[in-house]
Amino acid sequence: MAEKEKFNLTDINHAIVFGAGHGIGLAIVAELLQENPKVKVFATYNNKAKADDLLSLAVDFPVRLEVKHLDPICEKSLGNFSKELKEDSTNIDLIISSIGFLGHEDIKPEKSLNDINKDTLLKYFAVNSISSVLIGKYFHRLFPKKTLSCFASVSAKVGSIEDNRMGGWYGYRSSKSAQNMLMKNMALEFSRNKLDIITLSIHPGTTITELSKPYISNTKYKLHSPSDTAKNILNVISNQTIEDTGSFLSWDGSQIPW
């Protein structure tokens, strides 16, 4: 049987990175621009106060990087952006969502049932799970019909139900499991509709970012810089074929149990 075509990052013309204001998303944008001299990247941020580095990068790449303010859990915001691209007849070969929320000064991941708060749970699900399926809803029509494309959502190994031996972090864990289920569902729908969109959930590995900083001082896991993580994620993506759609993969390309 003929070998299936791998997703080739050097072939792509257009990419969107959601959640690119800082952290892993920003590093993915920088890596894409550096590695593929013809790609045009659309990069979205939510909080302008934290997007200085992305906005500076756009000054360095005035033609190949277009920066967009967007709220990824607002359907109107997503719908307007997708409409703009559709009107320009822009096909998107690669979409990566690097959106995720673990905590901030007022919200800490739950250590026990006593810490459960309904509004906090809803926030975890809105940001971590629902953003990905809304991106799928508004942007899948922009993927090309005849060539291989990729939709990857940066997830987390703690969303693996089988691998959960520690408990805690109720909202973050369960919203990452839901994110994976939504990505898998989209993969199945795209396959049924004969669309060659490789749809993936990817665990980035423990990476030094604003999200992880409060929790990594005693970690037993290998620590990655955002730039190394960006390279790892793009490397994983470029090793996949359409037969791998619907997978939950780690930064080194290995499968993570659901």
Ligand SMILES: NC(=O)c1ccc[n+]([C@@H]2O[C@H](COP(=O)([O-])OP(=O)(O)OC[C@H]3O[C@@H](n4cnc5c(N)ncnc54)[C@H](OP(=O)(O)O)[C@@H]3O)[C@@H](O)[C@H]2O)c1
């Ligand atoms: N760092 C790690 O060790 C690690 C490990 C496993 C998984 N991950 C996953 O990797 C992805 C990227 O995280 P990161 O480490 O790069 O963290 P980060 O620097 O904090 O980036 C998180 C991104 O999510 C966006 N975001 C957070 N809350 C939001 C909200 N309420 N509305 C809209 N956007 C929101 C942020 O945008 P604004 O700041 O513009 O709002 C930012 O773009 C996440 O999915 C995370 O769960 C990270």
